[in-house]
Amino acid sequence: MYHASVLLHESVDYLGVTPGGVYVDATFGGGGHTRLILEKLAGKGRLFAFDQDMDAQENAAAQEFAGDPAFAFVHSNFRFLKRQLRAEGLRAGSVQGILADLGVSSHQLDTADRGFSYRFQADLDMRMNQQEGATAADILNTYNVGELQRVFSELGEVRNSKTLAQAVLRFREQKPFQSTGDLVELCGNNLMGERMRYLSQVFQALRMEVNDELGALHDFLKDAYEMLAPGGRLAIITFHSLEDRMVKNFIKAGNIEGVQQKDFYGNITRPWELVTKKPVEPSEEELKINNRARSSKLRVAEKRSEK
Numbered sequence: 581m582y583h584a585s586v587l588l589h590e591s592v593d594y595l596g597v598t599p600g601g602v603y604v605d606a607t608f609g610g611g612g613h614t615r616l617i618l619e620k621l622a623g624k625g626r627l628f629a630f631d632q633d634m635d636a637q638e639n640a641a642a643q644e645f646a647g648d649p650a651f652a653f654v655h656s657n658f659r660f661l662k663r664q665l666r667a668e669g670l671r672a673g674s675v676q677g678i679l680a681d682l683g684v685s686s687h688q689l690d691t692a693d694r695g696f697s698y699r700f701q702a703d704l705d706m707r708m709n710q711q712e713g714a715t716a717a718d719i720l721n722t723y724n725v726g727e728l729q730r731v732f733s734e735l736g737e738v739r740n741s742k743t744l745a746q747a748v749l750r751f752r753e754q755k756p757f758q759s760t761g762d763l764v765e766l767c768g769n770n771l772m773g774e775r776m777r778y779l780s781q782v783f784q785a786l787r788m789e790v791n792d793e794l795g796a797l798h799d800f801l802k803d804a805y806e807m808l809a810p811g812g813r814l815a816i817i818t819f820h821s822l823e824d825r826m827v828k829n830f831i832k833a834g835n836i837e838g839v840q841q842k843d844f845y846g847n848i849t850r851p852w853e854l855v856t857k858k859p860v861e862p863s864e865e866e867l868k869i870n871n872r873a874r875s876s877k878l879r880v881a882e883k884r885s886e887k
């Protein structure tokens with residue numbers, strides 16, 4: 581299976597899909613959320629499905645949906661949402677719903693040669709878009725200690741981030757980082773706590789840096805607000821506390837810092853109506869069958885008519 585969708589019914593139900601509307605699935609992956617949205621559209625309206633990974637465009641679901649007149653695949657980073665939708669002829673304020681299910685797909689994690697997983701020996705790549713950008717090996721071979729420490733500590737919450745950053749520099753004096761095995765070896769010599777957890781944290785931190793996942797989310801949130809129609813809904817599934825905080829702040833205050841803005845009269849402006857007061861988490865049933873759902877959180881908000 582390409583990917584088991586997380587919080588599938590919860591997120592699509594909250595999107596409130598109506599036939600004839602225009603929707604975006606910003607993270608197509610295995611197409612699980614797209615399938616449900618297309619069913620609800622019943623051939624009427626449009627669904628633009630974004631993914632920056634060519635494997636997603638070529639997978640079975642994308643081929644299957646290609647015959648649906650409502651479906652359009654956009655091979656792009658979702659940080660360019662506005663630019664891409666405008667190229668498709670859409671105006672700002674004309675989209676009824678946007679969904680994003682962040683992070684990597686099971687396909688990406690389980691495909692050995694993508695380098696996302698410490699379970700397989702492969703080139704240390706980790707790019708979701710294999711056509712551009714620096715790889716995880718490039719980052720380990722070029723960042724200075726301070727930059728590496730930031731990556732490990734902020735993105736991976738690695739407790740001995742400074743020690744690990746210094747160890748990276750010593751390692752690459754001997755030989756450049758090339759493979760997942762090199763990183764596993766480095767981690768093995770600097771372990772703190774449980775081995776698998778440590779490896780997951782370090783690999784996740786590098787993956788998020790390689791793909792500038794926080795930067796992309798920041799740009800996407802701003803574009804999503806502009807492209808949504810008043811009353812349009814934004815549904816976002818996150819897997820990382822920093823991402824969840826960004827989404828929470830953005831729908832509370834209209835900016836990722838969460839700083840409340842005031843209008844000319846001193847009234848606090850509220851660009852969004854919260855649809856989910858608290859984040860929705862997966863049910864016990866879902867967790868039993870899909871371990872990868874365990875850190876997921878869904879937040880949904882509706883764009884208000886005026887700021």
Ligand SMILES: C[S@@+](CC[C@H](N)C(=O)[O-])C[C@H]1O[C@@H](n2cnc3c(N)ncnc32)[C@H](O)[C@@H]1O
Pocket residue numbers: 583584585586606607608609610611612613614630631632633636656657658659681682683684685686708796
């Ligand atoms: C968790 S999977 C989505 C799974 C999908 N919802 C499903 O049900 O099958 C995330 C997907 O989003 C893509 N992705 C992640 N960040 C992206 C970005 N900034 N721009 C475009 N695609 C992105 C990944 O390549 C991956 O295929």
